[in-house]
Amino acid sequence: MKKSEKLTSLSLIREVYRILLSSGRTYAAFQEKKIFPLVESLSGRKEILDPMSGYGSLMSYCSKVGISSFGLEFNMPLYLWQVLNHPKNTILFKQCINKLHEKKRKWPRTSQLATVSDEWFPEESKSLFLGFYNIVCQILSKDTNNNKKTKEFALAFLLPFAGRLSSSVQGNMTTHVKRGGLCIYKNLVNDFEEYLSVVKNRLEAIEKISNSKKHIIILGDCRTYKFPRNYFSAMITSPPYPNHRDFSAVFIVENELIRWLVEDKAIKFNSIDGLAIGTNIVSGREKVEVRSEVVRNFLEKILHYKDPKREKASYDNKVYYIPYFSRYFFDLEQAYVNIIPSLRKNFEGYINVVNNTTRDQIVPLAQFIIEFWKRNGFNTEIFSQKESFHVGTKNPRARGFKAKHMEYIIKISRR
Secondary structure (H helix, E strand, O other), X not given: OOHHHOOOHHHOOOHHHHHHHHHOOOOOOOOHXXXXXXXXXXXXXXXXXXXXXXXXXXXXXXXXXXXXXXXXXOOHHHHHHHHHHOHHHHHHHHXXXXXXXXXXXXXXXXXXXXXXXXXXXXXXXXXXXXHHHHHHHHXXXXXXXXXXHHHHHHHHHHHHHHHHHOOOEEOOOOOOEEXXXXXXXXXXXXXXXXXXXXXXXXXXXXXXXXXXXXEEEEEOOOOOOOOOOOOEEEEEXXXXXXXXXXXXXXXXXXXXXXXXXXXXXXXXXXXXXXXXXXXOOOOOOOOOOOOOHHHHHHHHHHHOOOEOOEOOHHHHHHHHHHHHHHXXXXXXXXXXXXXXXXXXXXXXXXXXXXXXXXXXXXXXXXXHHHHHHHHOOOEEEEEEEEEEEXXXXXXXXXXOHHHEEEEEEEEEEOO
């Protein structure tokens, strides 16, 4: 994109969406140079599955190659981002932008320059968002002819802009967002115009590279979703990483807005019960047992970890680290068990994964994946691996053990 096509910092749109709108990917997304060649290698397959589809990178790559994809996503804002970026929706959303310009006089206005609030969204912000939301719903309703779909599409279209109306503050890490603060309304209309321009540029970029519009995206939990049996012959995916951060917290602002809209009956979504894989919430959750010998050996080492500088290290091991990692690997195992019946005999798949570190131990995520799929009758091999430093750390020059990571692409198949 040219500089003039990017959202400026003055737009006050949250950073995560500024990056997404300019590049299509951000924190924890697939890297195209590593994944796109895999998509090309599977181009003879009917469809490629990603049961943890995140930002929908696989859909983008499959669209470029000209094959179909099937994505399942647990996090609502990520699912809605995929709706906005689906190749079959580009014409609809571009028409919506044109009609929004025609209705500019009806855009919501406010006499306030700014407000301070200890809530995620002040009342004035809620009123302004509903103003935009209702206009978009009116425009889309003429083309979708489905009330539920109209509201979902309207929310997908506006959600990246919603943070502009929040009183949240970004913390010092990607997943840390603080509730409350200053919400600025000055230049709101100009910022919305800029937002529409950037979204239109993104939609046009999607149109240029798209050679397939046959992509399925579903809001659901890969641990319980009823996949079609004996259906998929290919898969490219990556699990949430066990980094002690709840990845869904990246979009806590947007999830809070969605929660309010549901409570206010402005929109209806089927709720997904349970917590996401990798959440750092351990209190009150049932104790689980992991089958993996690799994981059990890892947990044993964590249990006996001692830090001479911290007297509470042993206590922390028992009340947090053991429950956290036990639950993480258990949930990931449940997801893979649920996916297996949907895979065909000629299946070929790739799992992109990074081993990070904790408590002076390497978290054996890649080894767990290899062990699991072998145990369930699949051929497994390390397709590629690369050692990296500073991934996920605050200091980009870090070179110590805690900054050491090994990235793998693991191939799984059966004949």
